[in-house]
Amino acid sequence: MRIALCDDNPKDLASLASLLETYRRETKANLSIRTYANGVALLDDVRTERFDLMMLDVMMPFVDGIQIAREIRGFDEGARIAFLTSSPEFAVESYEVDAFHYLLKPVTRDKLFAVLDKLRRTVDRQGEGLTVKLKGGVAGILFARIAFVEVLNRTVRFHMTDGSVKETAGSLSDYESKLLERPEFVRAHRAFIVNLDQIQELDKLSLRTFSNESVPLSRRLSGEVKSAYLKRLFLQAEMA
Numbered sequence: 001m002r003i004a005l006c007d008d009n010p011k012d013l014a015s016l017a018s019l020l021e022t023y024r025r026e027t028k029a030n031l032s033i034r035t036y037a038n039g040v041a042l043l044d045d046v047r048t049e050r051f052d053l054m055m056l057d058v059m060m061p062f063v064d065g066i067q068i069a070r071e072i073r074g075f076d077e078g079a080r081i082a083f084l085t086s087s088p089e090f091a092v093e094s095y096e097v098d099a100f101h102y103l104l105k106p107v108t109r110d111k112l113f114a115v116l117d118k119l120r121r122t123v124d125r126q127g128e129g130l131t132v133k134l135k136g137g138v139a140g141i142l143f144a145r146i147a148f149v150e151v152l153n154r155t156v157r158f159h160m161t162d163g164s165v166k167e168t169a170g171s172l173s174d175y176e177s178k179l180l181e182r183p184e185f186v187r188a189h190r191a192f193i194v195n196l197d198q199i200q201e202l203d204k205l206s207l208r209t210f211s212n213e214s215v216p217l218s219r220r221l222s223g224e225v226k227s228a229y230l231k232r233l234f235l236q237a238e239m240a
Helices: 010-027 039-046 065-073 088-096 109-126 173-180 219-239
Strands: 002-006 032-036 053-057 081-085 101-104 129-134 137-142 146-152 155-160 165-169 185-189 192-195 199-202 206-209 214-216
Touching: 002 010, 002 039, 010 032, 010 109, 032 039, 039 053, 039 065, 053 065, 065 081, 101 109, 129 165, 146 173, 173 185, 173 192, 185 214, 185 219, 192 206, 192 214, 199 219
Parallel strands: 002 032, 002 053, 053 081, 081 101
Antiparallel strands: 129 137, 146 155, 146 192, 155 165, 185 192, 199 206, 206 214
16 A cells, blocks of 8 residues: 655654554555655645555645645545544535545544554455556556446547546557456457446447447457356356
8 A cells, every 4th residue: 555644744744654654564564655744745746656545734834735635636536535633623624525534633543543444445345456647647547447448549548437538648558468367358349448347238249338338349359258248247146
């Protein structure tokens, strides 16, 4: 897990980093920590790097923690953000930006460790994904939220299960190895890779996803897709 700490108070920053190091040592967690003394520096990095959790002090000069969170939400809806503050009055604002947690200072070992345990469970439950460089910055895309992927004019388009589309420059080959090594993904066409779990209807030369989008199915790959789809349905029925 990669965690970013942002606090303009050097003593609080050092104390929190020490607690995180204690957690890493005691739980053997794969944990890396990066500290920031102001929000501007964090914003510069978060556009090109991915953190599993960002812990932000609410009261900071120039740009406060709530403002930073709103800025991050503008280009990364899935970022996990926890707020640090000595006053509970900012709790409502923290939930307006979908905060992962809210910790009152001074942060205690028990409170922090509970948040880190929750983070580990959340990361494990959500599973793996791709880190993709989008126009607005770097974003994590969970495999489970991808309906299908297509390439068009050197642009890779990730069609998400909620109907949204995330775009990045490149070719399908940049991502196909990571996608096709997973049992839920199959190539449907030379320009399309589809999530079998997101297929609602399957015809001879096309398929329709649960997000109501049509994906072409090549004649050459049609049999392979249908076979993989039926196998996937059979396995899911056995697990039910």
